Amino acid sequence: MSDCRLYLITPPAFDPRAFAEPLKAALGAGDVASLQLRLKDASADAVRWAAEVLMPITQAHDVAFIVNDRPDLAREVGADGVHIGQEDACYEEARKIVGPSSIVGVTCHNSRHLAMVAGEKGADYVAFGAFFPTNTKIAKAHATPDILSWWAELFEIPCVAIGGIRAENANPLVQAGADFIAVSAGVWDHPEGPATAVQAFNALFHGVQ
Numbered sequence: 001m002s003d004c005r006l007y008l009i010t011p012p013a014f015d016p017r018a019f020a021e022p023l024k025a026a027l028g029a030g031d032v033a034s035l036q037l038r039l040k041d042a043s044a045d046a047v048r049w050a051a052e053v054l055m056p057i058t059q060a061h062d063v064a065f066i067v068n069d070r071p072d073l074a075r076e077v078g079a080d081g082v083h084i085g086q087e088d089a090c091y092e093e094a095r096k097i098v099g100p101s102s103i104v105g106v107t108c109h110n111s112r113h114l115a116m117v118a119g120e121k122g123a124d125y126v127a128f129g130a131f132f133p134t135n136t137k138i139a140k141a142h143a144t145p146d147i148l149s150w151w152a153e154l155f156e157i158p159c160v161a162i163g164g165i166r167a168e169n170a171n172p173l174v175q176a177g178a179d180f181i182a183v184s185a186g187v188w189d190h191p192e193g194p195a196t197a198v199q200a201f202n203a204l205f206h207g208v209q
């Protein structure tokens with residue numbers, strides 16, 4: 001059994017009240033560590049409203065709620081943390097806004113250098129990807145599992161694998177030492193529904209030595 005856990009990313013656009021149902025199904029189906037609210041190009045009010053609807057659900061399941069891109073909104077809505085990319089607020093600014101006890105995660109693409117810099121600054125996790133083709137985002141980089149095994153061997157800070165991951169292709173990433181597998185379409189667009197996808201990921205994590 002591995003210690004790897006699921007890190008869900010919301011679909012790119014959704015109606016919060018309608019999304020509450022698949023979210024409850026996913027979180028009720030098995031272990032999920034966190035949910036990232038990722039609403040690109042949405043207004044601040046849309047992010048606030050989504051957080052208001054979704055956070056009570058994540059809290060009820062003991063799932064961390066992370067806001068993408070916007071440390072200011074993460075703080076305002078009382079999220080557990082923020083995820084920042086290389087073109088978002090810098091680490092220092094994000095940390096200053098969300099405070100010392102909130103989660104700050106940093107995109108590191110396929111770069112060992114970016115990951116070491118983020119870790120040195122105090123990031124709570126580093127994210128590598130994209131590992132597989134994805135329609136969710138035009139990915140800037142392609143990562144391979146060796147960056148996960150390199151990181152896991154040298155550093156204690158958790159690493160996240162992201163990009164086109166489904167239960168069927170995740171095994172090499174789990175084997176390589178990913179602490180979290182970040183997934184959007186692989187859960188929300190699963191042909192048998194999000195609950196089946198969450199179960200399949202957890203079965204994989206439990207089966208890996």
Ligand SMILES: Cc1ncc(COP(=O)(O)OP(=O)(O)O)c(N)n1
Pocket residue numbers: 007036038040068069083084085086087088105106107127128137160162182
């Ligand atoms: C867990 C996780 N990893 C990577 C990303 C990508 O962040 P970024 O590079 O800033 O791109 P956008 O997601 O903002 O389009 C992420 N969101 N989450």
Ligand SMILES: Cc1ncsc1CCOP(=O)(O)O
Pocket residue numbers: 009129130133134135136137139162163164165182183184185186
């Ligand atoms: C946000 C992000 N960053 C790199 S790939 C990606 C998309 C993740 O979504 P999916 O799991 O649907 O590929």
Ligand SMILES: [Mg+2]
Pocket residue numbers: 068069083084085088
């Ligand atoms: Mg970003």
